[in-house]
Amino acid sequence: MKTAGTILALVIVGCLLPQLANAERTVVLITSDLCPVREISQLDIRKAYLSVAVNIDGHTIRPFRLGGDEKLSQIFYQSIVAMSRKSYERRALSMALKFGTPRPAVFEDVDSAADAVRRLRCSVLYLWKEDADSLDGVRTIKLLWQGD
Amino acid sequence: MLIVLLIQAVLMPLLFFTLAEAVERNLANAFLDDARLYARFIADSIDDLDFELGQDVVVEHLDSALLGGRIVYAALVHNDSVIASALTEPQEFDRFREDFEFGEHGDETYYVSLPVESGFQTGILHLGFDETPAREHFDTVRKSIVYALATYMLSVLIAIGYLSSAVVRPLKWLQQASRTISSGEVDKELRTKSSLVEIQDLTADLEKMRSKLVGMNAQLQQEIMDREQSETERRSLERYLRHAQRLESLGTLAGGVAHEFNNVLQPLLLYTDLALEDLPADSPAVENLKNVLTLANRAKGLSQQILTFGRQDTEAEFELVNLTPVVHEALTMIRALLPATVDIRADISSDIGDVRCDPAQIKQLLVNLCNNSFRALSASDGYILVSLKEVIVPRKLASEHPKLRDGEYIVLQVADTGVGMDPQTVERVFEPFFTTQDVGQGTGLGLSVVHGIVVRHDGEIILESELGKGTQVRIYLPLADEDGREDKGKRDSDG
Numbered sequence: 132m133k134t135a136g137t138i139l140a141l142v143i144v145g146c147l148l149p150q151l152a153n154a155e156r157t158v159v160l161i162t163s164d165l166c167p168v169r170e171i172s173q174l175d176i177r178k179a180y181l182s183v184a185v186n187i188d189g190h191t192i193r194p195f196r197l198g199g200d201e202k203l204s205q206i207f208y209q210s211i212v213a214m215s216r217k218s219y220e221r222r223a224l225s226m227a228l229k230f231g232t233p234r235p236a237v238f239e240d241v242d243s244a245a246d247a248v249r250r251l252r253c254s255v256l257y258l259w260k261e262d263a264d265s266l267d268g269v270r271t272i273k274l275l276w277q278g279d
Numbered sequence: 280m281l282i283v284l285l286i287q288a289v290l291m292p293l294l295f296f297t298l299a300e301a302v303e304r305n306l307a308n309a310f311l312d313d314a315r316l317y318a319r320f321i322a323d324s325i326d327d328l329d330f331e332l333g334q335d336v337v338v339e340h341l342d343s344a345l346l347g348g349r350i351v352y353a354a355l356v357h358n359d360s361v362i363a364s365a366l367t368e369p370q371e372f373d374r375f376r377e378d379f380e381f382g383e384h385g386d387e388t389y390y391v392s393l394p395v396e397s398g399f400q401t402g403i404l405h406l407g408f409d410e411t412p413a414r415e416h417f418d419t420v421r422k423s424i425v426y427a428l429a430t431y432m433l434s435v436l437i438a439i440g441y442l443s444s445a446v447v448r449p450l451k452w453l454q455q456a457s458r459t460i461s462s463g464e465v466d467k468e469l470r471t472k473s474s475l476v477e478i479q480d481l482t483a484d485l486e487k488m489r490s491k492l493v494g495m496n497a498q499l500q501q502e503i504m505d506r507e508q509s510e511t512e513r514r515s516l517e518r519y520l521r522h523a524q525r526l527e528s529l530g531t532l533a534g535g536v537a538h539e540f541n542n543v544l545q546p547l548l549l550y551t552d553l554a555l556e557d558l559p560a561d562s563p564a565v566e567n568l569k570n571v572l573t574l575a576n577r578a579k580g581l582s583q584q585i586l587t588f589g590r591q592d593t594e595a596e597f598e599l600v601n602l603t604p605v606v607h608e609a610l611t612m613i614r615a616l617l618p619a620t621v622d623i624r625a626d627i628s629s630d631i632g633d634v635r636c637d638p639a640q641i642k643q644l645l646v647n648l649c650n651n652s653f654r655a656l657s658a659s660d661g662y663i664l665v666s667l668k669e670v671i672v673p674r675k676l677a678s679e680h681p682k683l684r685d686g687e688y689i690v691l692q693v694a695d696t697g698v699g700m701d702p703q704t705v706e707r708v709f710e711p712f713f714t715t716q717d718v719g720q721g722t723g724l725g726l727s728v729v730h731g732i733v734v735r736h737d738g739e740i741i742l743e744s745e746l747g748k749g750t751q752v753r754i755y756l757p758l759a760d761e762d763g764r765e766d767k768g769k770r771d772s773d774g
Contacts, residue, residue, distance in 0.1 A: 173323065205379035210393050213319035215311040277403050278377045278392045 157260035158206050160273035161245075166190065166253040171272055179255065180212050181219075182227040182234055193254040194235040197244050200259075207257060210276040245269060280439050280447070287435055295428055302420050306413060307381035314389055314408040317349065322393040322404050330357045330400050337362050344406070351388055352407030357400065375405055387411055449473040453481060460485075465492045515679050526709055526730060530588055533711050537585035544582065548575050584724045587640075588711050588731035596637050599759055602689055603629045606667050609642040613649045621653055622662035631669040632758045634689050640732045641691075647725040648693040648752055654716065655697025655750060664694045669758065682739040687758040694751040700744040708742065729754075 160176060162168065168187045175192065179185045185192040197203060208216050227234045238244035241262050248256050249268045256269075263271055321344050328337055341353040341364035352371035354363035363372070371388070378389045389408040394401055449471055456469050469489060471482040551572045558565050606627055614623055645665070652663045670690050677685040700708065700715075707713045709730040714723035729752075733740045736756055744750035 173319075173326065177319075202379075209311075209315050209379055209391060213315040215308040215315070217308050218312045274394045274396070274401055276392070277394055 155277060155279060157274065158203065158210070158257055158276040159260045159263050159271040160255050160257050160275050161248060161263050161266070161269045162255050162272050163249050163252050164268050164270050168192070168253055169272065171255070173273075176255070176273065176275075177212055180207075180223070180235055182223055182230060182232045184230060184232050187253075190253040193251055195244055195247055195254055195256040196235045196237040197241065197256060197258050198237045199239045203257070203259065206276045211257060241266070280443060283435070283439060287432060291428055291432060295424055298424050298428075299421050302424070303417050306416060306420065310381050310389070310408075310410070310413045314349075314391060317408075318391045318393055318404070318406045321350075321353070321406060322395050325355065325395045325402075325404060327397055329397055330355065330362065330402050334362055338364060342366055349408055349412075350406055351409045352390070352405065354405045355395065355402045356405060357402035371407055375407065381413070382410065387414070445473060445475055446478065449475070449478045449482075453478070453485060456485060460489055460492065465489050465496060512678055516681060519679075519681065522706070522709075529711055530731065533585045533588060537582040540582045541579065541586075544575055544579050548572065548579070551575065581722065581724070584722070584728050585711060588724065588727040596639075597635050598638070599633045599635055600638055601631065601633050602636070602641065602667055602691065602756075603627055603631060605638045605641050606645060606665065606691065609645040610665060612642070613646055616646070617649065617653050621656065623649070624662055624664045626664065626666035626668075628666075628668040631667065631689055632687065634736075634756045635759050636736050636756060637732075640735070644729050644732045644754065645691070645693070647729050651725055652693055652695035652697060652750070655695050655699070661696030661749065664692070666690075666692045666694075672755065680739050680741065682737070683755055688738075688755045689758055691754040691756065692751065694749065696749040699746045699748050699750055701746050705742060705744050709740075 160171070168190050171185075171187060171192065175185045175187065176194075179192045179194040180196075196207070204216070208214060208219055212219050214222065223234050226232075236247065238247065238256075241258060244256050244258070245266045245268075248254050255272070257275055260271070263269065321340065325337060325340050328340070330337060337355055341355070341362070344350045344353045345364050345366040352367050352375065354361050354367065354372070354375075361372070374386055374388065375390050376384050376386070377392050378384060381389065383389075387410050389410050391406045391408070393404045393406070395404050396402075452471070453469075456467075459467070469482055469486040471478055473479060473482075551568050555565060555568050555572070558568070606625075610623065610625055610627075617623070649663055649665070656663065668690055670688055672683050672685050672688050674685045677683045704715060709726050710723075711727040712723035713727075716723075730740060733754055733756075738754060738756040741753045741755070742750065743753075
């Protein structure tokens with residue numbers, strides 16, 4: 132009986148392992164708790180990350196990027212700005228020069244990026260949802276990507 | 280050339296892969312840009328649609344996306360349900376694995392997922408883009424690169440062929456030409472058909488060098504020839520001078536002896552004549568005294584000949600004469616003296632200038648020479664040729680005989696086709712009492728007398744002989760000028 136229970140437990144774990152390995156991950160956009168902006172469209176997010184000034188309810192949106200995570204970067208290029216890495220870099224530089232707005236600042240780790248978000252009201256940052264959930268003083272305002 | 284080909288062979292694959300990779304990377308980027316942008320448009324168009332109430336509209340949007348041809352799979356996942364286009368192939372549902380790079384997962388489809396929102400509803404839009412056209416594009420580009428490189432390679436081969444014929448071949452030819460020149464063969468002119476200016480210049484420079492060498496060679500050869508000629512002339516002159524000095528000494532010696540001999544002979548002849556006058560005609564001593572007188576006269580003749588050789592006879596009478604009648608008279612006398620069987624031929628020119636000479640001595644000279652020729656002919660069936668003509672002595676002959684100057688001369692020649700003489704005999708033939716005849720056959724004074732007469736006439740005697748072929752004696756007498764003098768002025772100026 133005990134053996135049968137052990138086997139059943141192993142079978143359950145065996146069945147769950149692939150599920151765990153293929154568990155869906157989510158990328159979200161966060162901003163400071165202090166930012167009064169509650170909603171931001173996909174188009175505004177793209178504009179902000181392409182150095183176009185975005186103003187929502189009188190608040191200027193300042194985009195931050197999180198480097199150091201290749202998968203996150205790939206999702207950023209594919210789902211957020213919808214272009215290749217090369218095109219984005221070229222386009223962002225072109226827009227920054229055209230409108231005079233700074234290019235999105237890039238942070239290498241989540242904590243420093245989160246600090247920047249907390250300090251600068253209405254700044255936005257994309258990151259994994261699990262990372263976002265562990266942060267204080269920030270809130271999720273947009274689901275950006277969901278997948279394996 | 281082989282090295283160039285080897286480098287090309289190594290570089291070509293490298294160049295191909297580098298080019299192909301660069302082009303494919305750019306094409307892949309372009310594909311990603313297009314796919315992501317298109318996916319974003321579709322996601323934006325579906326945003327704000329009510330997924331549950333407006334399923335048909337969503338499906339219409341998805342169908343529209345698929346009808347474009349580039350998308351092969353379109354579905355909206357919402358609350359664990361899937362709203363899919365009816366145009367999607369069923370198997371595509373199972374294949375969905377999101378891609379972030381072109382060609383990822385190797386399934387010929389680029390899958391993208393994007394969140395879409397409608398109010399508080401959130402769905403995930405799944406789109407699959409067909410990678411096949413892009414791959415075909417890649418293949419086309421690869422082929423184009425291969426064609427371009429093949430064309431390049433062919434051009435290189437043609438260029439190598441051209442360079443080989445236009446540069447390497449002329450260079451090898453120049454190298455061979457240089458070696459030929461360095462080996463001393465400088466006679467062949469260098470010309471190139473190469474169209475390259477550098478090769479033409481190089482050939483021209485080499486040709487200049489060759490021409491200079493040819494000039495220097497010719498100059499050196501001329502100098503060598505001049506020196507050899509000078510050396511030959513010097514030796515000839517030395518031999519001539521030695522010979523002349525020996526004959527001069529012999530003439531002086533023989534002349535002295537002949538003088539003394541004459542001094543003895545004159546009283547001997549006188550006293551013998553007186554004794555004959557005193558003796559009665561029937562005296563037995565008369566016959567003996569006549570024999571003494573005959574022998575003494577003969578001795579006087581000999582001494583006279585010796586004096587002629589030594590140029591010490593005082594009886595010569597020089598006058599301005601044309602030698603043609605003189606030689607004719609002499610020939611008449613000679614034909615009478617020599618046997619009728621002797622073939623004497625004459626080539627006497629009447630159109631000649633005058634010479635200052637003693638005609639009697641000239642006749643004696645001719646008689647002596649013909650007599651010698653007759654003796655040389657005696658053992659064979661030849662002939663004697665006597666010729667007289669006016670000539671201009673060439674510079675070369677004048678340079679070999681110091682007494683001759685390049686100018687006008689009368690040449691009296693006696694040639695025979697007799698036995699001839701060897702060089703040793705020729706060397707001594709003018710010495711008095713030298714003879715090749717048997718004892719009693721000749722006095723050995725014939726040619727000595729001839730030599731003395733020629734020297735006295737300021738002329739030159741040239742004797743050429745070859746054993747078995749005959750002998751040729753040429754007497755050069757200077758042509759007198761209009762005033763009757765020997766043409767010495769010209770000779771002095773030349774000398």
